[in-house]
Amino acid sequence: MKTKLAPGSKPLSSSFGIGQLVAAATALLVAGCILTAFQFVSLRQSLVDDVQVQAALVADNVAAPMMFRDQQTASETLRTFRPPPYLMSIMVYDRQGKQFAAFAASGAAPDEYEVARLLASGSEESLSRIVAIKPVEYRSQDLGHVIVIASTARVWSGLLRYDGLFGTAAVGALFVAALVILKTKARMAKAEARLDYLAYTDPVTELANRRATYDTLAAQIIMQEKEGRQLALLIVDLDNFKAVNDTAGHSAGDALLRMVGEILRSVVRESDVVGRIGGDEFAVVAAPVRDRVEALTIAGRMADAFGRSFDLDGQQVFATASIGISLFPDDSRTLSGLVSSADIALYHAKAAGKNRFAEFRPEMTLETQRRVRIERELRRAMECGELEVHYQPQFDCASKRIVGAEALLRWPHPEDGPISPAEFIPVAEECGLINEIGRWVLVRACSDAAAWCRATATALTVAVNVSARQLVDDGFIGHVQEALRESGLPPEQLELELTESLLMEDVDKALEFMNTVRSLGIRLSIDDFGTGYSSLAYLQSFPINQLKIDRSFIRLLPNAGYTIASAVIALARGFNLSVVAEGVEEPAQLAWLQAAGCDVVQGFLLGRPMPGLAMHALLQLEQVESRIDAAWSETAKSSPLILRESG
Ligand code: C2E
Ligand code: CA
Ligand code: CA
Numbered sequence: 214m215k216t217k218l219a220p221g222s223k224p225l226s227s228s229f230g231i232g233q234l235v236a237a238a239t240a241l242l243v244a245g246c247i248l249t250a251f252q253f254v255s256l257r258q259s260l261v262d263d264v265q266v267q268a269a270l271v272a273d274n275v276a277a278p279m280m281f282r283d284q285q286t287a288s289e290t291l292r293t294f295r296p297p298p299y300l301m302s303i304m305v306y307d308r309q310g311k312q313f314a315a316f317a318a319s320g321a322a323p324d325e326y327e328v329a330r331l332l333a334s335g336s337e338e339s340l341s342r343i344v345a346i347k348p349v350e351y352r353s354q355d356l357g358h359v360i361v362i363a364s365t366a367r368v369w370s371g372l373l374r375y376d377g378l379f380g381t382a383a384v385g386a387l388f389v390a391a392l393v394i395l396k397t398k399a400r401m402a403k404a405e406a407r408l409d410y411l412a413y414t415d416p417v418t419e420l421a422n423r424r425a426t427y428d429t430l431a432a433q434i435i436m437q438e439k440e441g442r443q444l445a446l447l448i449v450d451l452d453n454f455k456a457v458n459d460t461a462g463h464s465a466g467d468a469l470l471r472m473v474g475e476i477l478r479s480v481v482r483e484s485d486v487v488g489r490i491g492g493d494e495f496a497v498v499a500a501p502v503r504d505r506v507e508a509l510t511i512a513g514r515m516a517d518a519f520g521r522s523f524d525l526d527g528q529q530v531f532a533t534a535s536i537g538i539s540l541f542p543d544d545s546r547t548l549s550g551l552v553s554s555a556d557i558a559l560y561h562a563k564a565a566g567k568n569r570f571a572e573f574r575p576e577m578t579l580e581t582q583r584r585v586r587i588e589r590e591l592r593r594a595m596e597c598g599e600l601e602v603h604y605q606p607q608f609d610c611a612s613k614r615i616v617g618a619e620a621l622l623r624w625p626h627p628e629d630g631p632i633s634p635a636e637f638i639p640v641a642e643e644c645g646l647i648n649e650i651g652r653w654v655l656v657r658a659c660s661d662a663a664a665w666c667r668a669t670a671t672a673l674t675v676a677v678n679v680s681a682r683q684l685v686d687d688g689f690i691g692h693v694q695e696a697l698r699e700s701g702l703p704p705e706q707l708e709l710e711l712t713e714s715l716l717m718e719d720v721d722k723a724l725e726f727m728n729t730v731r732s733l734g735i736r737l738s739i740d741d742f743g744t745g746y747s748s749l750a751y752l753q754s755f756p757i758n759q760l761k762i763d764r765s766f767i768r769l770l771p772n773a774g775y776t777i778a779s780a781v782i783a784l785a786r787g788f789n790l791s792v793v794a795e796g797v798e799e800p801a802q803l804a805w806l807q808a809a810g811c812d813v814v815q816g817f818l819l820g821r822p823m824p825g826l827a828m829h830a831l832l833q834l835e836q837v838e839s840r841i842d843a844a845w846s847e848t849a850k851s852s853p854l855i856l857r858e859s860g
């Protein structure tokens with residue numbers, strides 16, 4: 214997409230040029246005026262000084278002739294006196310004010326009235342001429358006056374020359390300035406275009422960035438509203454980007470992002486906008502769309518394009534994406550409403566197992582609100598000790614005795630009633646509270662199990678569920694050891710239940726974790742077996758003790774589901790693992806499992822999850838029953854003897 218300026222903003226370079234040139238010209242003009250005025254004053258002053266000197270010279274030279282009233286010599290002196298061209302007339306007057314001698318260069322001598330006025334004023338300076346009057350003295354005797362009149366033409370011509378020169382220089386300077394401005398303007402326009410590009414483009418994928426995408430969305434909302442049409446916003450989030458980045462490296466991560474950009478571009482129209490709005494989050498603004506079906510079709514095309522492996526510089530990476538869809542105007546008429554609706558839908562797509570798309574439904578908002586409430590309430594419940602651990606007994610198929618118990622969290626909410634762990638565990642996982650909760654369950658389960666064992670002298674196994682967040686928590690193993698140490702439960706009586714999908718998320722990390730756990734003597738069990746990827750190759754390399762067939766297969770027994778159930782049992786035999794069947798509700802299911810060689814069973818048929826005290830009582834009861842059983846069989850064996858003795 215070609216990125217463009219934000220609406221309403223004008224490039225700086227477009228307003229740069231003429232204005233600067235006009236400013237420079239004005240500055241030159243002002244400077245020219247000041248310099249001209251200065252030049253005028255100095256030229257004129259030098260003329261005034263010259264005229265004064267000339268007048269003094271004349272006064273000196275005519276003093277002697279005047280002393281002797283020798284008019285002829287005085288006139289000759291004036292004639293031989295070579296006056297500079299700017300002097301218009303030189304006149305000598307005696308003490309009585311009568312002309313004694315005169316010389317007029319231009320032939321225009323002042324009349325007698327003017328002379329009288331000049332003599333009375335002493336001097337005159339006007340724009341056209343300068344008059345200097347000097348007394349003629351001989352030995353302090355006043356003989357008369359010399360009047361020298363000079364034209365200011367010299368000043369004006371000097372000023373004209375000066376201004377001509379200055380004007381030429383100014384025009385030259387302006388020309389150079391214009392050239393520089395033009396060049397700067399071109400450079401500015403280029404830099405601006407680059408900045409503009411950077412401000413609106415994602416540097417990795419070269420798609421529109423978050424700002425540009427939302428600008429487009431805002432503009433499209435206005436446009437489609439005017440035309441009475443609909444538009445779709447699709448937010449696409451990669452499911453396993455962090456894993457790709459961590460394992461394949463950042464350059465592979467960038468390559469994947471670019472590929473995703475290309476995929477998204479390839480499934481939408483040229484006019485639709487594809488942008489990267491976050492680390493691994495993309496948005497598509499499809500405008501206009503006819504209806505919801507068209508939006509879902511686009512999402513379907515996207516989903517089809519994912520879910521395969523991508524070649525990133527020779528590395529094969531499997532990538533899936535989750536997509537949230539919102540529609541204008543049905544889901545919201547505003548930008549923020551559309552974005553949050555698509556976000557909520559995306560959240561639901563993720564929660565439903567990722568690698569899928571979800572369109573926004575109004576109920577989703579309620580669900581999201583409930584989720585937020587659960588998160589808040591869960592923190593409180595944890596602090597107030599509202600959570601409980603219940604135990605579901607596990608029975609050995611052969612001996613029919615309790616051999617273990619699975620620890621299951623219970624949350625009896627004071628207002629809402631019991632909240633299922635299936636609902637609050639995912640919330641706890643997402644907000645990180647699971648580490649704290651999981652640690653607490655571990656401590657409780659270990660100490661309860663240790664107490665039962667002491668009371669009943671049986672080696673019972675307690676199974677604790679472990680979630681993905683706990684697996685990557687570096688302190689987890691330490692907490693397990695601490696729980697065992699504090700309770701005194703032998704490690705082989707603790708069993709950790711991990712799900713397949715959890716192990717497949719980061720196989721290397723999971724293997725490392727499992728090896729550490731096994732080296733401590735703790736048992737490992739794969740929960741919900743059969744619902745995940747079930748890779749046989751991995752199963753062989755995982756150091757596990759047990760498989761738990763998922764409830765969904767047991768539920769179908771004995772009429773269906775036996776293919777998978779018997780396959781899992783055979784698989785477990787092959788790998789020398791024990792098998793637990795969970796969710797046994799019907800006697801027929803139990804019978805089938807016993808016949809098929811299942812080791813352990815767990816389900817409502819044999820015992821629902823119960824509080825620790827109830828479990829304790831059950832174990833004691835079982836012990837009493839077994840003692841009675843044993844006593845009876847002993848009695849049966851010895852009764853003939855007794856009879857004989859009594860008889
Ligand atoms: P799960 O690990 O698969 O636990 C077994 C679930 O099956 C339990 O549900 C249990 O009450 C139920 N169940 C057992 N027998 C029967 C039966 O005969 N019929 C039926 N219909 N259900 C049966 P629950 O207690 O609701 O737990 C749900 C999930 O929550 C668990 O599934 C587990 O994944 C998670 N969970 C529970 N407690 C914890 C915990 O302490 N930590 C973690 N990480 N997850 C937990
Ligand atoms: Ca479990
Ligand atoms: Ca299970």
